[in-house]
Amino acid sequence: MFKILGIMCLGLVSGYLLRRRKMRFMPVLINILIMVLLFILGIETGSNKQIIENLDSLGGDALLMAISMILFSSLGALLLEKRKKPQKDEK
Amino acid sequence: MKNSLLIILCFILGVLLSYFSLFDALLPENPNVSFYVLCALMFCVGMNMGHDPDIFKKFKNIQLRLLLLPLFTALGSLAAMALLSIVMPYKLADSLAVGSGFAYYSLSSIIISHEKGALLGTLALLVNIFRELLTLLLAPLLRKVFGPLALIASGGATTLDVTLPVILKTNGTSYLVPAIYHGMVLDFSVPFLVSFFCSL
Numbered sequence: 001m002f003k004i005l006g007i008m009c010l011g012l013v014s015g016y017l018l019r020r021r022k023m024r025f026m027p028v029l030i031n032i033l034i035m036v037l038l039f040i041l042g043i044e045t046g047s048n049k050q051i052i053e054n055l056d057s058l059g060g061d062a063l064l065m066a067i068s069m070i071l072f073s074s075l076g077a078l079l080l081e082k083r084k085k086p087q088k089d090e091k
Numbered sequence: 092m093k094n095s096l097l098i099i100l101c102f103i104l105g106v107l108l109s110y111f112s113l114f115d116a117l118l119p120e121n122p123n124v125s126f127y128v129l130c131a132l133m134f135c136v137g138m139n140m141g142h143d144p145d146i147f148k149k150f151k152n153i154q155l156r157l158l159l160l161p162l163f164t165a166l167g168s169l170a171a172m173a174l175l176s177i178v179m180p181y182k183l184a185d186s187l188a189v190g191s192g193f194a195y196y197s198l199s200s201i202i203i204s205h206e207k208g209a210l211l212g213t214l215a216l217l218v219n220i221f222r223e224l225l226t227l228l229l230a231p232l233l234r235k236v237f238g239p240l241a242l243i244a245s246g247g248a249t250t251l252d253v254t255l256p257v258i259l260k261t262n263g264t265s266y267l268v269p270a271i272y273h274g275m276v277l278d279f280s281v282p283f284l285v286s287f288f289c290s291l
Contacts, residue, residue, distance in 0.1 A: 011136065013106055021094055030139060033132040034132065037128045038099070045109075046110040048288055054217065065221075069222060077160060077237060
């Protein structure tokens, strides 16, 4: 985790030092890397027998749980978002 | 939406290729490949932001309120699992242990397999992988329906790494610090919460 954060900070500094140069290709490169990463995660998932063999029996339960948690934590986040607005108006 | 569909297509392509063993010959077995790609990705994300002349202004506008976001994410996730344990054939403590993975599937499934056996460990693995994938796939929708904070909440502990680039793309780079903070807090909480609920 700290390795990854350190590498991002390294990127931040290099980006700052190179800020005079145009880097229009960067968002495209980031997009491509995201796709490569997900492709590799896909390969890792597909070759993980534990996942593939249990997808039939546990997949439905797991999907329901994941969707419910995303929904409920999104609702939790929504509470924070809504409370933010009146504060802004007061200022 | 088009972009996140493309991302999921890449994932599905990877699953299919490895499932039918088409990729074994092409890719040597190196478990660290995804880590190296993640490092390259994070370097580029950092570089892209360091390059942005307004980046320091964005850092200043951090709202203290956002400090509470990880707590709301955790409470929301655990509440969902507690409700589900009523209607599903899993015990409350087991459900909460699975839910406290917060999409950090590798660590949570290892702890749960060790403490509670392979079945529950596999469930944790699947649940948390699905949570990560659904966050990536639904990012634009979550932002549209629930707002930018919900997208971060949905990502759980992965807002520090795997889902961070997608969050920044969907929400804008001003959400860098909240997303990293959120991911870090939840990352640290996973081993404690999972072990705690396993011990109940």
